[in-house]
Amino acid sequence: MNDQQLEKKVARDVAKVKQDLRDLEDDGAAHIAKIVEDVNQSAESVSTRVVSGVSQLGERFEKLRDDAAETVVSASTTLKNGVGHGLSQYNAEATKVAGKVPGGLGKKAAMYPWVAMTITLIIGFMAASLLKPSR
Numbered sequence: 001m002n003d004q005q006l007e008k009k010v011a012r013d014v015a016k017v018k019q020d021l022r023d024l025e026d027d028g029a030a031h032i033a034k035i036v037e038d039v040n041q042s043a044e045s046v047s048t049r050v051v052s053g054v055s056q057l058g059e060r061f062e063k064l065r066d067d068a069a070e071t072v073v074s075a076s077t078t079l080k081n082g083v084g085h086g087l088s089q090y091n092a093e094a095t096k097v098a099g100k101v102p103g104g105l106g107k108k109a110a111m112y113p114w115v116a117m118t119i120t121l122i123i124g125f126m127a128a129s130l131l132k133p134s135r
Contacts, residue, residue, distance in 0.1 A: 094110075
């Protein structure tokens with residue numbers, strides 16, 4: 001091979017290497033663009049999933065709060081009705097007993113229930129101290 005042939009071969013090889021580098025660069029740019037596009041789609045997908053998850057979580061908390069409020073209202077209504085019924089029964093029995101006590105003592109006890117309860121408590125303590133066996 002002479003010098004001219006060698007220079008032509010080197011020039012062709014250099015041109016081929018340049019073309020291969022351009023092709024490689026274009027392929028790399030296309031590959032990077034595809035990766036960026038995939039990342040953007042994934043980010044949008046992730047962000048959509050996060051937003052959806054947060055909204056579902058908010059709905060579940062709201063439902064839980066509403067259920068808890070409904071349960072508390074129901075329980076308090078039931079308790080109020082039960083206590084009201086029990087107090088009305090107690091009041092009816094207390095009125096019957098007060099009506100049976102002679103000498104108007106029942107009417108006075110009905111007018112001053114705390115005094116009557118205090119006197120009854122004191123009488124109960126005295127009876128307990130008399131009836132309790134010594135230690």
